[in-house]
Amino acid sequence: MKREPLRVDPAYYHSFNSNYSKFADAVMDVGPAPCTRYDCPRQKKCAEEAVECFAFRIWVNNGGKLNAKQQKKIGAKLLPVK
Numbered sequence: 001m002k003r004e005p006l007r008v009d010p011a012y013y014h015s016f017n018s019n020y021s022k023f024a025d026a027v028m029d030v031g032p033a034p035c036t037r038y039d040c041p042r043q044k045k046c047a048e049e050a051v052e053c054f055a056f057r058i059w060v061n062n063g064g065k066l067n068a069k070q071q072k073k074i075g076a077k078l079l080p081v082k
Contacts, residue, residue: 031064034074042075051078 034055035043046052054077058070 034059034066034071038071038074040074046078049078050081052081053078 031037034040035046040046040053042053053075054073055066055070055075057079058073059066
């Protein structure tokens, strides 16, 4: 099932510095977290413990993309959420 990408309200671009527009779009368009997308069994436990895995950190830094090797890191190398 393909989802429609979320978009920032156009008023945002007129109210703030336009240098932030690409950042705003990236924040809204990364899609579901790897925990949800790959049905990680630790999803609830990580939320309770306030930790994030290596794959989640990669996902955040790469705008919502994980390659096959990175997908294997789901649930591994847990650190406190920053």
